[in-house]
Amino acid sequence: MTKIMKITFISLFPEYYKEFKSHSIIMNALSKNLIELETINLRDFSNNNQVDDTVYGGGPGMLLMIEPIVKAIKFSKTKDSHIVLVGPRGKTLNQNKVKSMINIKHLILICGHYEGIDSRIKYYIDEEISIGEYILTGGEIASMVIADSIIRLLPGIIKKESHQEESFENNGLLEYDQFTRPIEFDGHKVPKVLLNGNHKNIEKYRRQNSIDKTIEIEIEKKGN
Numbered sequence: 098m099t100k101i102m103k104i105t106f107i108s109l110f111p112e113y114y115k116e117f118k119s120h121s122i123i124m125n126a127l128s129k130n131l132i133e134l135e136t137i138n139l140r141d142f143s144n145n146n147q148v149d150d151t152v153y154g155g156g157p158g159m160l161l162m163i164e165p166i167v168k169a170i171k172f173s174k175t176k177d178s179h180i181v182l183v184g185p186r187g188k189t190l191n192q193n194k195v196k197s198m199i200n201i202k203h204l205i206l207i208c209g210h211y212e213g214i215d216s217r218i219k220y221y222i223d224e225e226i227s228i229g230e231y232i233l234t235g236g237e238i239a240s241m242v243i244a245d246s247i248i249r250l251l252p253g254i255i256k257k258e259s260h261q262e263e264s265f266e267n268n269g270l271l272e273y274d275q276f277t278r279p280i281e282f283d284g285h286k287v288p289k290v291l292l293n294g295n296h297k298n299i300e301k302y303r304r305q306n307s308i309d310k311t312i313e314i315e316i317e318k319k320g321n
């Protein structure tokens with residue numbers, strides 16, 4: 098099969114990605130050659146093994162230096178590359194953003210660490226993406242979130258029907274409740290409507306359940 102997307106992770110800790118590549122859908126996509134995942138160790142592009150330094154103007158912590166990162170970008174970049182800084186100051190990822198990224202041929206995800214990256218990185222990237230309004234130790238987990246959410250939407254990875262009913266796909270509704278065996282667990286029963294094979298009623302129930310769940314979560318969000 099032809100490769101659909103290559104993703105390059107530029108990171109100080111490439112070991113993070115070993116497990117990511119070794120399980121489930123991502124592993125299958127790799128074995129079918131539908132995707133290529135490349136990890137680049139930032140330290141390989143440093144002078145004297147140094148990748149971070151103190152912050153001009155003072156302040157706590159260390160900052161990743163610009164030079165090794167730019168060298169790593171130049172090493173991996175092609176004419177098809179889209180370069181993303183993974184960071185909390187970027188636009189927050191959502192399903193629409195994920196969908197807009199599925200045609201990228203080569204995605205480069207740059208992971209910060211410590212206090213982040215020298216701000217001159219902005220001259221070398223296409224955009225910055227955050228995965229939410231909280232602070233992680235480093236960009237590695239965030240980069241895997243971004244990569245995973247894109248990979249599962251690529252053609253040939255999972256069945257198209259599996260996406261269609263998922264949360265955020267159906268007019269932004271959340272997915273309906275689902276159950277598997279046993280019919281009763283610890284006194285909690287599967288709704289009867291799902292057991293009688295009446296597809297019209299099942300569809301009606303699921304639609305209503307989707308709407309109820311979405312409203313419930315929206316109300317909760319407003320309360321926070």
Ligand SMILES: C[S@@+](CC[C@H](N)C(=O)[O-])C[C@H]1O[C@@H](n2cnc3c(N)ncnc32)[C@H](O)[C@@H]1O
Binds near residue numbers: 183213228
């Ligand atoms: C400790 S954070 C740096 C936070 C930075 N000093 C700030 O206040 O904006 C280190 C790295 O983790 C990653 N990171 C942290 N939170 C993130 C988020 N919400 N989304 C994406 N990446 C994040 C970024 O790559 C960042 O450079």
